[in-house]
Amino acid sequence: MATSATTTPAMMPTEWRDFFALTKPRVMTLVIFTAICGVLAAPGSIHPVIGFTAILAIAMGAGGSAVLNMWWEADIDAGMKRTMSRPLPGGRMRREDARDFGIFLSAVSIVLMGLAVGWLAASLLLGAIIYYAVIYTMWLKPRTPQNIVIGGGAGAFPPLIGWVAVTGEITAMPILLFAIIFFWTPPHFWALALFVQTDYEKVGIPMLPVVAGERATRRQIMGYTVLLAPIAVAPWLIGGTSWIYGSVAVVLSALFLLLALPVFTRTRGETDAMLPEKRLFKFSIVYLFVLFAALVADRVAAYQGLIA
Template identity: 85%
Template sequence: MNTIVTTTNIMPADWRDFFTLTKPRVMTLVIFTGICGLLAAPGTIHPVIGFTAILAIALGAGGSAVLNQWWEADLDKGMKRTASRPLPDGRLRREDARDFGIFLSAVSVGLMGVAVGWLAAISLFAAIIYYAVIYTMWLKPRTPQNIVIGGGAGAFPPFIGWIAVTGEITAMPILLFAIIFMWTPPHFWALALFVKSDYAKVGIPMLPVVAGERATRQQIMIYTVLLAPIAIAPWLIGGTSWVYGSVAVVLSALFLMLAVPVLSEERQGADPLQPEKRLFKFSIVYLFALFAALVADRVLFANGLIGGGVFA
């Protein structure tokens, strides 16, 4: 287990420090994709039950984020990007963070099971274990493929949202899972390219550190190419109409166009925004826009304004 962070003084914590541990910026994307999975699913769900499902997803995401920072507190202290977090900065005791993370995780699974359904609860439990244990404790410190395999942790929210409504696992929620799973490597490796010194300093074997920038750029391109047909697949199998399909095609084409300069390490004159930074920023827009299109497609279909999707 990681060595304990020692600080000469533990400053009094307040609720904002505990809230910060839940990684609210990351949770925004988790909640959004979870809501999209819930709203895009066929059938109906009572608004209170739907809200409870999203609340449980948010609590589970927050709990796993807290456990991630509890385990990596010593690593975070050595990286400029994370040194000001509550644990490495000495604003919280590590034991308090651990207990808080376990509490949030347990409440989230119990709430999902009792109020929504146990299939959704089991999926949420799997997501928490995937991120807090499989990714954080096992994969991240051991293999440069940590992001590839660990991408499954962030891919659960729309999957869970969908089965919270339907109570079953079909092709569509699996595809929603696969979209985020394949999106994660180019998204995080683009980030890793311009913060690789931080990872190298604390010994985390991120791909740019272990295999070099060239191999990382090649892998970003490979996963971007693989992502495109998976993003379009919900339309191809008849799960959505042309509305989602056209948005997925355009967004995936733009993703590919932005990945090409990353592959070639092309620089546009004195442009201060490196290709990898541009790709990283767009990748966030890409995921938000893609899932928003999924919901819009479902709303239009449900109101009889478009046809062509069966929402399998």
């Protein structure tokens, strides 16, 4: 890594808000939500304190890996319009402080998960941190346009870890929850990449629209959306959920496909401010929240005896 201007003596004072911003709170919201859904949807029970501790450890681990991501990419962030105001490129924090904070959060999260919940869940959390901070951030992202495909596994860990925290084992259902987020990530992120691709091009990150072009990116968005649909419905098909989740998954996946279609058919000459891409990106966030909420609702209905 090159030395950033953010390490010069003439720095702005660091506030607690800057440390919090390093954890990517917007992304953290989705991480915590899917982890909670994994805990609540899992069969069996967990003591509320242990359950809260598991969620806290997942949040700390996700935050720690996000901090390490920002530490490593400080120079890249400084060259991109949407990230140049972050604490490190904004000159509000030393890189060394960010690195140490990320390592601290990550280490504490693993130890806390292992001692309070179980070492299988802790091992998965360690894998998620390494996956995001090292495999994705340091290795894949600067080297391959398929970075977000393989790196999508990092964001898919929370519900899997939450489920394992309750059951102590890895079965088909948590693997499917992992797969849903894994296949959801490419169309979600590439829809964003299409309307911010100039930022990635400027800093030399080989995102798919930059390297392969818009047409190839649109094809892959459609392809992954088609693959996502049966995977999202699979928990119902294998008997892991009832019609409550199944019907929601079918409707949401159909809407996802309908919104992906104009992104796929859009031509370079159209001038509508990337509206299909922005609609797909925004809906993809709603899609995941509602889908996982339906998973919990299904579990609650079964617990209350409302469904067989």
